[in-house]
Amino acid sequence: MIAAPIPADEDERLKELYRYEILDSPSEEDFNQLVELASAICQAPISLVSLIDKNRQWFKAKKGIDLDETPRELAFCAHAILQDKVFIVENALLDERFYDNPFVINDGIRFYAGIPLKTRTGKKLGTLCILDTESRDLTPLQHRALEILGRQVMNLIELRLINNKQQKLIERLQKQKQELKEKNDFVSKALKLLAHDIRGPLTSINGILDLISNGYLHPTDETETFKELSDSVRSTLRMVNDTLKWSLNTSNRSINLEPLSLKKLVDEIVKLFQLILNSKNITLINDIPADIILNTDRDLLEIILRNIIQNATKFTQNGKIHLAAVSADLHITIKVKDTGCGMTREQLDAINTMSEIQSTFGTHGEKGTGFGLKMCFDLVKMLGGKITAYSEPGKGSEFAITLYNF
Numbered sequence: 001m002i003a004a005p006i007p008a009d010e011d012e013r014l015k016e017l018y019r020y021e022i023l024d025s026p027s028e029e030d031f032n033q034l035v036e037l038a039s040a041i042c043q044a045p046i047s048l049v050s051l052i053d054k055n056r057q058w059f060k061a062k063k064g065i066d067l068d069e070t071p072r073e074l075a076f077c078a079h080a081i082l083q084d085k086v087f088i089v090e091n092a093l094l095d096e097r098f099y100d101n102p103f104v105i106n107d108g109i110r111f112y113a114g115i116p117l118k119t120r121t122g123k124k125l126g127t128l129c130i131l132d133t134e135s136r137d138l139t140p141l142q143h144r145a146l147e148i149l150g151r152q153v154m155n156l157i158e159l160r161l162i163n164n165k166q167q168k169l170i171e172r173l174q175k176q177k178q179e180l181k182e183k184n185d186f187v188s189k190a191l192k193l194l195a196h197d198i199r200g201p202l203t204s205i206n207g208i209l210d211l212i213s214n215g216y217l218h219p220t221d222e223t224e225t226f227k228e229l230s231d232s233v234r235s236t237l238r239m240v241n242d243t244l245k246w247s248l249n250t251s252n253r254s255i256n257l258e259p260l261s262l263k264k265l266v267d268e269i270v271k272l273f274q275l276i277l278n279s280k281n282i283t284l285i286n287d288i289p290a291d292i293i294l295n296t297d298r299d300l301l302e303i304i305l306r307n308i309i310q311n312a313t314k315f316t317q318n319g320k321i322h323l324a325a326v327s328a329d330l331h332i333t334i335k336v337k338d339t340g341c342g343m344t345r346e347q348l349d350a351i352n353t354m355s356e357i358q359s360t361f362g363t364h365g366e367k368g369t370g371f372g373l374k375m376c377f378d379l380v381k382m383l384g385g386k387i388t389a390y391s392e393p394g395k396g397s398e399f400a401i402t403l404y405n406f
Contacts, residue, residue, distance in 0.1 A: 079097065
């Protein structure tokens with residue numbers, strides 16, 4: 001047996017073959033019908049669409065055999081792709097290239113005829129071929145039919161490539177459409193988040209301004225009040241700017257990890273709510289250890305804590321909000337506990353399961369939508385963490401935020 005020599009353009013030929021993405025693809029009826037027709041016209045029991053890979057020949061379509069592939073060195077088709085026209089072996093027993101080939105010895109193959117499948121660039125991917133157990137030749141009509149059918153096989157391969165490209169383009173357009181929808185949805189959520197976050201501080205600022213304009217504040221109180229008012233305005237503006245910046249960047253960015261002092265971050269957030277805390281006589285205690293450093297996305301965590309703390313101020317009057325944190329097993333759990341009005345079992349279950357949240361009015365009649373908590377749950381999930389709520393009516397609520405310390 002003599003194995004076929006490797007074509008001079010083998011590297012380019014293989015690149016062309018792989019470009020069509022047809023190797024190991026599922027059976028397709030169009031190809032099956034062509035090998036069926038080749039067998040019928042050429043009166044051959046076996047017909048194949050054979051593609052010559054680096055070390056094997058693989059059958060895209062087949063009739064008369066059960067194999068899916070064979071080693072390349074045993075392939076008649078490896079010799080056929082070296083030709084420009086139909087390659088014919090009338091009697092394999094008399095051909096020194098094939099007389100001891102296992103398919104000749106064990107399976108009785110005697111006759112082979114194959115037409116190379118040539119691309120528009122002249123690269124030969126494989127063949128359309130027929131095989132028989134009888135020595136024979138092709139009639140002129142069969143010879144011509146094999147040439148025509150070979151061209152049709154190549155046309156199918158070309159058409160298949162075009163269809164695949166079109167399908168990928170459709171899928172890419174659908175993906176872009178979905179991404180655009182997600183970005184639009186995200187912008188909508190970001191605007192809701194901004195409206196949600198800014199409502200509380202602005203309400204307090206407006207209340208203080210009313211007190212000042214109506215002369216209800218004693219002159220000795222105005223200096224400290226103006227300082228708190230100024231701090232609250234600056235914190236609110238920073239919150240607006242940070243939220244807008246985050247909303248513009250988050251839809252197309254990955255999580256940005258950075259080490260941060262949890263206690264310091266909470267101190268900065270509390271400035272935003274100082275007027276609300278004072279107006280509702282709430283004492284906020286930041287008991288987070290100064291040595292806890294959390295490696296996470298600052299923007300996302302700030303939004304989460306801002307909303308949880310704002311939620312605590314909403315439902316607390318003449319009470320306390322206590323923040324603490326513990327670190328264990330590469331996780332940090334932040335706890336925000338208040339002495340407010342608490343929640344019913346139904347409300348608590350709805351929050352922990354993120355089902356339909358029924359927002360209720362705060363102690364000063366503050367109106368809510370439940371959007372802030374939903375956003376917090378989504379953002380904590382983005383950070384690979386979870387939120388668990390605990391509450392009893394009349395005894396306050398606690399939110400435990402567990403985050404992985406990257």
